[in-house]
Amino acid sequence: MTAPQRLILITGATGAIGGALARHYARPGHHLVLHGRRQDTLAEIGQRCRDQGAEVSLASGPLEDNDARQAWLAGLSRTPDIVIMCAGINTGVVDRRDGESLQAGRQLMEINLRVPMEMARQLAPAMQLRGRGQLVFISSLAAWHGLPVTPSYSASKAGIKAYAEALRGGLASDGVGVTLVMPGYVDSAMARAMPGPKPFMCSPERAARRIARAIDANRPRVSFPLPLCLATQGLTLLPPRLAQALMRWFGYGVP
Helix, strand or coil: CCCCCEEEEEECCCCHHHHHHHHHHCCCCEEEEEECCCHHHHHHHHHHHHHCCCEEEEECCCCCCHHHHHHHHHCCCCCCCEEEECCCCCCCCCCCCCCCCHHHHHHHHHHHHHHHHHHHHHHHHHHHHHCCEEEEEECCHHHCCCCCCCHHHHHHHHHHHHHHHHHHHHHHHHCEEEEEEEECCECCHHHHHCCCCCCCCECHHHHHHHHHHHHHCCCCEEEECHHHHHHHHHHCCCCHHHHHHHHHHCCCCCC
């Protein structure tokens, strides 16, 4: 008997991590549902994944449009086996007197936090009825301690960290797994545009391999690289004044 296709949904497939994960999972027996904002790039990634033997469906509608997103997910051929929510944006503080743009911060919280939460709410019940499935949330090491240069981004990643951790506990008894991904700097246009230094930056391909291993093992959390993991978690143990002084010293202070 032929094994059923594995249906894998990836948002943010035109980004560095999402694209690398799409290429990683592109093989015969996999149906990839790829969502991305840049249609030309999405088409190129889709074709490459088809060349590697996967069946591919593409989508590029605005994820923050509730009706459009819900209709898209409801129209899938079946409930995905794996949902990897990579879509995300960033903004930062250019001048401490001006702070972040209100509109940019609002849009960031929509894409980085509300959208993955609502996608999980829509897709999890069918996974629970089926008794299997994997929801994958992309957070960041910035979730451990907010960076002064990217307060909204840090808040969104801390929020999705807490949500994923809570959701895992609620879904485990129904056979549905939740994996929280907390990367450091992954080489991408978004990472390069972020203010501050980028120590231990890794390639998207290396990040995708680590994430995929964690998904396959249903690990609760995968975070990397180790030196930056230890540093960011260590900040939470220090007195706030000392933690802030260290961040300024390492180049993450507000201009």
